[in-house]
Amino acid sequence: MMLELNRVTVEARLKAVSLKLPSTGLIGVIGANGAGKSTLLKAIAGQLHDFTGEIFWQDKSLTQFTPRQRRQLLSWLPQSPTIVGRLTVLEILKIGAVNLDLSSQQRQQRIATVVRDFELTLLTQRCYQELSGGEQRRVQLAVCFLNEAPLMLLDEPTSGLDIGHALKLLQDLRSKASQDHLILVAIHDLALAAQFCDQIVLLDEGHLISFGTPNEAMQNQHISSCFGIELEWFCTDNGVAILPFTKPKI
Numbered sequence: 001m002m003l004e005l006n007r008v009t010v011e012a013r014l015k016a017v018s019l020k021l022p023s024t025g026l027i028g029v030i031g032a033n034g035a036g037k038s039t040l041l042k043a044i045a046g047q048l049h050d051f052t053g054e055i056f057w058q059d060k061s062l063t064q065f066t067p068r069q070r071r072q073l074l075s076w077l078p079q080s081p082t083i084v085g086r087l088t089v090l091e092i093l094k095i096g097a098v099n100l101d102l103s104s105q106q107r108q109q110r111i112a113t114v115v116r117d118f119e120l121t122l123l124t125q126r127c128y129q130e131l132s133g134g135e136q137r138r139v140q141l142a143v144c145f146l147n148e149a150p151l152m153l154l155d156e157p158t159s160g161l162d163i164g165h166a167l168k169l170l171q172d173l174r175s176k177a178s179q180d181h182l183i184l185v186a187i188h189d190l191a192l193a194a195q196f197c198d199q200i201v202l203l204d205e206g207h208l209i210s211f212g213t214p215n216e217a218m219q220n221q222h223i224s225s226c227f228g229i230e231l232e233w234f235c236t237d238n239g240v241a242i243l244p245f246t247k248p249k250i
């Protein structure tokens with residue numbers, strides 16, 4: 001196991017969450033609004049200093065990582081990052097690449113790769129503040145992918161993306177995860193989570209409710225206790241569709 005959480009607790013937000021995750025895989029973190037998804041990702045990303053419990057990467061506590069080691073280990077995409085000033089997309093990517101331990105040629109190469117992968121070619125000279133919400137999200141994701149970190153923590157990466165870009169992103173994440181990355185995504189779309197994620201972490205009011213394959217973790221008993229709804233699943237060769245419905249009151 002590569003990432004291990006041992007009774008991670010954040011006052012009133014996360015309650016003794018213990019998890020053991022392998023070094024590769026796409027892990028969906030699901031749960032209702034306020035369930036603790038962002039808090040969990042922030043705790044792993046080292047953004048919270050008021051939590052108890054322990055988080056280990058390869059048996060080494062994350063508190064022992066220097067800031068530089070942490071930067072090499074993980075990338076964190078916040079739910080709503082703030083990018084201030086009138087910077088162009090290319091300037092933002094260059095700033096994002098500054099701290100990478102790479103030659104300037106390698107840095108340029110990385111930037112070119114994310115520009116291609118996130119379809120930013122026509123946007124590089126545009127001012128970030130003038131982009132659409134989905135375009136801004138793609139820039140934020142591109143920055144996150146610059147360091148090719150083994151551990152990626154993405155808070156609602158598909159929010160603001162149209163269905164084509166959302167599908168492409170999840171396909172890319174899945175293929176990265178199958179190579180050498182552990183990727184945690186907080187996600188609200190249960191059908192996309194079921195279709196793409198290897199494992200699901202279901203949270204409710206800060207508690208870990210279930211953890212396992214989508215079939216295991218998203219059983220109706222768990223879903224109905226967390227969301228007050230049930231799911232009907234339709235699996236086809238092309239993927240998974242889920243019909244959410246509210247249970248009629250008897």
Ligand SMILES: Nc1ncnc2c1ncn2[C@@H]1O[C@H](COP(=O)(O)OP(=O)(O)OP(=O)(O)O)[C@@H](O)[C@H]1O
Pocket residue numbers: 012013031032033034035036037038039040079186
């Ligand atoms: N900085 C903070 N200080 C105190 N409480 C907070 C703070 N940030 C979040 N909370 C609370 O912690 C709980 C969990 O919040 P969190 O943002 O982790 O939920 P979430 O599952 O990501 O929700 P959403 O789906 O709405 O994004 C919520 O009740 C929220 O109000």
